[in-house]
Amino acid sequence: MPSIVTVEPVVAIAGRITIPPDKSIAHRAAILAALSEGENQIVGYPDAADPQSTLAVLGALGVEVEEREDSLFVQGVGRQGLRASDGPLDCGNSGTTMRLMAGVLAGQSFPSALIGDDSLSQRPMERIAEPLRRMGASIELDDGHAPIRIQGNSLSGITYTLPTASAQVKSCILLAGLMADGPTTVIEPSPSRDHTERMLGLTTLDLGGERRIAIDPAMDLPPRIWIVPRDFSAAAFFLVAGSIVPTATLVMRQVGLNPSRAALLDVLSAMGARIEVTNERTRAYEPIGDIRVNAPESGLHAVDVAGDLIPNLIDEIPILAVAAACAEGTTTIRDAAELRVKETDRLAATAQFLRAMGAQVEELDDGLVIEGGRPLQGATVDSQGDHRIAMAEAVAALTASGPTTIHNADCIEVSFPTFWEELDGMAGGGIVSSPA
């Protein structure tokens, strides 16, 4: 996988893009399969590095996984059937692996340590340690960060109000709740992605501004066939590509359309994008559909995005900023301070690469103000090791006035290993290259 990639501008793109399976759903399917008793089948598990980190961690805890054709077969060991690992559990770059597995391991009868790469070791972990300690877990951090040392304990059910909308923290507590001695309730201020609730069959009580999700540890966890839809967050890059390149028609099939993830569809449509969703259906607890995007008739225009919408497009903000840079008018994105604690500080990283390409961007504490409509120029940029920044840079490069060279481009492996092939393919080849 090349670490330096050059992307040439294009005027026309077309074709069908194969989107990788959803990594958020895949992590959860693997973990819930491992905690069930008996054989589970997961159809379409991603090859991407993050979901593979979850499999490696489960493997180190004694879970047997076999790959046959397009499926993984996971032998569930039951909620108390995991066994201590010989060494630290390496979560790589994956925050979801680390935070969800911390919830599972807090309720086991053995000690564990979760470690990650440099980026993951700088991300905040007190947000999970604090509620887990309230449940009775013994958790040690290194100044609020990984390594996370967990001494497994018996846990008590709690009622916990999330300080910020975070599906990883919510899911960590719900998974720990599966091992507790009584019911646990998580109260969330605004809706974050709800895959864990759907997969566990939990109901959410919406009490006007406050959402309560309860889990009873007495619930059954039968083995299942899990089907992983295509990842909306990966499709997002091509939704924007199809909305900023002058002549474009792209089709993506069987893409997850969970409303707690897919707010970018509405935002791009409000900006003037021509997006059509067909063949909508529900598969394995999740809404999916086929998406077609055509270049807009008269270009994109600016939009303001803030408030409760933000958690529903949290991973799409760097690519939304690219759309905003290509749109007429001033786009303001607010209430997105959580972006500062992702794989990079995504507000800073996005402002940096867009400015390098000639856009006018103001960084706010919790967002970005983007003056759209200035032509982008080719530039040399760096992903800073963040997969979503690398892909956002590549899409911005499509409309620049010259070639753009992206350093640290290999990090796309984290979520979308075939990204460069798909990007090149939609232009008929010849726009993506790397030094020999």
Ligand code: S3P
């Ligand atoms: C995820 C939740 C989000 C998201 C991340 C995946 C998940 O993080 O940014 O890429 O799978 O639960 P937060 O829960 O920290 O907002």
